[in-house]
Amino acid sequence: MATEAGFDPRPHTARTGRPVPEPDPALVERWRSDGAELVDLLALVRGQLGGVAAFRLGPGPTVLVTDPLAVQHVLALHPDRYVKRSHRARLLIGDGVLAATGEAWKSQRRLLQSQFTGTGMRRYEQRITDAARITAERWAGYARTGQTFDVGLEMRRFALDTIWRSLTGHPLDTATERELCAVAAVVAVLPTLPADSGDAREAVAADLARIDAVAHHAIEAARGGPGPEGPGLLHLLLDAAAERPEYTDRLIRDELVTLLVAGHETTATTLTWLYLLLDRHPEAREEALAAGAPGSAGRRRAVQALVHETLRLYPSAWILPRYAAEDDVVAGYAVEAGSDVVVCPYLTHRDPELWPDPERFDPRRFTAPEGRPTHPGSYLPFGIGPRACLGLQFALRESTVLLEHLLPAHTPVFRSVPAKAAYSITVRPDGPTPATLTA
Numbered sequence: 414m415a416t417e418a419g420f421d422p423r424p425h426t427a428r429t430g431r432p433v434p435e436p437d438p439a440l441v442e443r444w445r446s447d448g449a450e451l452v453d454l455l456a457l458v459r460g461q462l463g464g465v466a467a468f469r470l471g472p473g474p475t476v477l478v479t480d481p482l483a484v485q486h487v488l489a490l491h492p493d494r495y496v497k498r499s500h501r502a503r504l505l506i507g508d509g510v511l512a513a514t515g516e517a518w519k520s521q522r523r524l525l526q527s528q529f530t531g532t533g534m535r536r537y538e539q540r541i542t543d544a545a546r547i548t549a550e551r552w553a554g555y556a557r558t559g560q561t562f563d564v565g566l567e568m569r570r571f572a573l574d575t576i577w578r579s580l581t582g583h584p585l586d587t588a589t590e591r592e593l594c595a596v597a598a599v600v601a602v603l604p605t606l607p608a609d610s611g612d613a614r615e616a617v618a619a620d621l622a623r624i625d626a627v628a629h630h631a632i633e634a635a636r637g638g639p640g641p642e643g644p645g646l647l648h649l650l651l652d653a654a655a656e657r658p659e660y661t662d663r664l665i666r667d668e669l670v671t672l673l674v675a676g677h678e679t680t681a682t683t684l685t686w687l688y689l690l691l692d693r694h695p696e697a698r699e700e701a702l703a704a705g706a707p708g709s710a711g712r713r714r715a716v717q718a719l720v721h722e723t724l725r726l727y728p729s730a731w732i733l734p735r736y737a738a739e740d741d742v743v744a745g746y747a748v749e750a751g752s753d754v755v756v757c758p759y760l761t762h763r764d765p766e767l768w769p770d771p772e773r774f775d776p777r778r779f780t781a782p783e784g785r786p787t788h789p790g791s792y793l794p795f796g797i798g799p800r801a802c803l804g805l806q807f808a809l810r811e812s813t814v815l816l817e818h819l820l821p822a823h824t825p826v827f828r829s830v831p832a833k834a835a836y837s838i839t840v841r842p843d844g845p846t847p848a849t850l851t852a
Contacts, residue, residue, distance in 0.1 A: 430747035433467040433476055441468060452731070452759060452836050459760050465746045475753040476737075476746075479760045481767065481790030483744040487735060487756055489789065489798035495735035495754055497800070502674065502838060504606075504614050505599050505621070508664055509671025510803070517659070521668065522803065524653055528646060529803050534810060540578035540642055541811045544571055547584075549818040556823055556850040564688050564825055564846040569597065569681040575811050576676035580647045580669065581631055582640025592627045593673070595620035600678055604837050628666045646672060672804075674838075679729035680808045682839045684815065685846060687723040690774045692827055697776055702821060704780075713813060716820070718779035720812045721794075726774065728794035729802065731759040731840045758793045759840065767791045823850040 436458055444454045455477055458466045464480025478487055487495045500512035510521040527533050548571040555562050573593060574585040599617050606613035614621065634640075635647045650668055654660035691698050701719055705711025733756040741748045748754065763771040767786045768778070778784040785792060795802035802808075831844035 430742035430745055433465060433474065433746045433748065434462045435467045435469065435474065436461050438469070441470070450836055452757075455732075455755070455757055455760060459757075464764075465744050473752065475755055476743075476748055478743065478754060478756045479764065480744055481761065481786070481788040484756055484758075484761060484790035484793065485788070485797065486743050487754060488733065488793070488796060488800070491741065492799050494737065494739050494741050496738050497734070498736045501603055502600070504610065504617070505596070505603075505624070506671040506674060507667030509667040511671050511675060512667075520657075520659070522799075524649070525646070525668075525803055528649065529805075529807055531806070534806055536643075537579045537807065538810075541575055541814050543584070543642075544575040544578060544811075545815045545818045547571075547574065548815060549822065552819060552823055552850060556852060559849055561828060561847050561849050564827070564848050565681070565685040565842060568684040568688075569677065571815055572677035572680040572684070572811065573673075575680075576673060578640075578642055578645070579676070579807075580645045580672060581635060582642040582645045582648070583634075584642070589627060592623050595623040596670070596673060597678065599624070600674065600838055601835075624670060625666065628669050631669065632662065632665055675802065676804055676807070679802075679839055680811060682841045683720065683723055683727065683729065683808070684812055685842055686727045686840075687719060687812075687816075688825055688848075689827070689830055689842060689846065690723060690726070691719075692825065692830070694774050695824070697774065698820060698824070701776070707817070707821065713817070714780060715776070716813050716816045717809065718776035719816065720809060721779040722774060722776040724794035725762045725768070725778070725792065726772075727834070727840045728758040728762060729808070729839060730794065730796050731836065732757050733796055758796075761791060761793070764791075823852060825849070826851055 440457055440461070441454065444457065447453075454468065458468050458477055459479050465476065465478055465483050467474040467476050469475070478484055497512075497514055500506065503512045506512055508517070510518065510525060513521050528536070548567065551567070554560075570585075570590065573590060577583065577585040577589065577593075599620050602617065606616055631647060632651070635645075635651055639645075639648060647665075647669060650660060650665045654665060697719060701712065701715040704715035705713075735754040735756065737748050737750055737752040737754055739750045762768065765771050768791075789797055793801075795805045795808070825848035828847040828849070829844075830846065831842035833843050834840050835843035
């Protein structure tokens with residue numbers, strides 16, 4: 414057994430690697446008795462044993478990976494050895510590209526990938542801008558009336574409008590928005606659902622039925638032709654179905670819901686965190702606006718730095734579970750086939766050896782020369798490697814466009830702020846974010 418310092422006296426070779434260090438079992442028991450979050454246990458293990466360590470919540474060990482070289486090894490260099498088994502949101506997204514594996518995943522990803530390149534993104538520029546303009550007009554109304562509104566709900570509304578336009582070619586209407594609140598409701602309760610898949614599905618059956626009804630209506634409408642803003646991603650899926658029998662109505666539904674979840678939940682959460690951080694650090698807003706005139710490259714870089722620093726502290730994918738399909742050696746440590754492996758960007762981003770004063774919100778990390786570590790495994794808010802998030806550029810673009818509309822005009826004054834974070838599929842503020850606006 415490893416000592417608390419992480420040294421293991423058992424012999425090893427370079428070929429087989431040395432055993433992954435494990436903490437004193439008392440540490441896990443103390444964590445259990447405290448009723449703390451999983452992230453707290455991961456932080457304790459990381460702090461005690463370093464960037465490759467193991468802990469036990471059941472009969473077998475789970476290997477925690479936060480060291481940048483080890484992160485790159487697992488996610489980017491050897492994704493065939495470290496595979497996804499089951500996505501936590503499968504009951505919601507079904508066999509969509511986030512949950513798919515093997516050849517099915519490769520085929521689905523290839524179909525969608527072209528839509529999120531620089532060229533593909535140009536199709537959605539105007540839709541992003543229109544959604545941002547509608548949000549800015551709504552905020553101007555709040556400022557005139559002094560109305561209290563919820564910043565988190567506003568960010569979700571914007572992100573949902575953006576992805577809905579991109580999927581269907583239609584702006585988000587009130588009825589669809591109301592029904593799609595069920596998506597956020599299911600995402601929020603996923604960590605608390607029963608382990609049995611049947612019981613879990615039954616617990617959220619009403620919300621799933623609402624989502625399915627919206628998806629069915631959208632698919633049928635898309636079969637009638639493009640929306641007023643032109644064809645969207647849904648039309649791409651329908652075109653694929655004409656040639657590829659695997660694209661059944663069920664798979665099209667799963668891809669539609671996957672893109673809805675991935676395309677709005679993470680962006681809305683990031684933007685909400687960003688406004689909460691700017692509330693504590695108003696100088697960061699001023700520095701971004703002073704970096705250049707509206708529309709200039711300097712201001713855009715500064716606004717993007719606000720987003721990147723927020724994603725460092727609250728990455729879209731805070732935890733990335735994998736399964737070791739074969740024996741391997743990671744950073745000199747032996748990982749046995751069948752082991753669960755957890756990559757944790759949240760902790761990598763808060764490693765003081767990589768990010769000096771890591772708890773401090775400092776967007777200049779992403780604008781100053783040598784302000785951030787260059788190793789690809791040190792900054793991965795959307796993952797890295799072949800399974801990195803398809804919508805990285807889309808999310809950054811829509812966040813930047815919205816902030817370019819909102820930051821110069823208004824500052825939210827929060828009536829209250831959430832006391833802590835909730836760790837689910839995303840790391841989200843655990844509570845409402847009521848605010849009014851000042852010019």
